[in-house]
């Protein structure tokens with residue numbers, strides 16, 4: 001099978017980025033994806049992200065899996081540029097560079113996401129900052145939930161240590177337990193097995209017609225896929241491209257998998273050289 005430059009290019013939309021907007025609205029926007037401890041996007045009805053300042057709630061928003069393909073929550077916060085001698089104009093406003101923390105409420109329980117350690121610092125008004133959240137325990141502080149790590153070790157044929165615990169240090173975001181070229185964080189995000197080298201995300205070119213290009217990739221139930229295209233592969237040159245699930249079908253910006261297995265997607269090709277990459281959430 002031929003997979004050279006089209007081979008997965010699992011891109012994490014989880015990195016922090018910020019976009020500056022113009023005044024007058026001094027909102028600070030926190031957004032991202034909330035996942036559970038096996039990597040699935042939270043779809044629980046009534047689940048919320050809650051923001052606290054000094055232990056007191058100042059904002060909350062519903063977790064909504066239909067919000068956008070690459071995020072299921074968004075919190076817009078008012079920031080106050082108050083100087084040390086002035087007071088915040090509303091009790092709900094956060095002082096610029098103020099301290100806050102985040103919790104997730106789900107099934108009437110409050111969870112501390114593993115990314116949240118201590119207080120966080122709000123930036124400046126107009127910023128839009130990605131902050132992905134994972135519910136679960138992370139006793140080795142590597143950003144991967146312990147339950148998922150233990151599950152991968154079980155699948156790999158490992159046994160618990162004599163003390164009954166699993167040696168989760170064998171996995172890490174930059175590690176590659178099965179040596180398949182996809183690191184353990186990519187496998188967690190992509191929903192593939194970190195202990196099975198045959199299980200990984202890749203994009204394969206299958207067929208080039210006069211006015212279509214057919215690709216195939218192995219989808220995982222519950223994951224959302226988007227396609228990006230570039231004519232140079234230069235950083236910043238990748239732009240989203242719509243794709244259809246059938247030749248001549250209606251193109252869409254993303255695909256949310258309802259089942260597992262290989263899937264074909266169709267795009268209208270450009271005239272010249274082009275490169276594609278697949279992203280997963």
Ligand SMILES: [Ca+2]
Pocket residue numbers: 137138139140141142143144145146149168
């Ligand atoms: Ca961990």
Ligand SMILES: [Ca+2]
Pocket residue numbers: 176177178179180181182183184187194
């Ligand atoms: Ca791997």
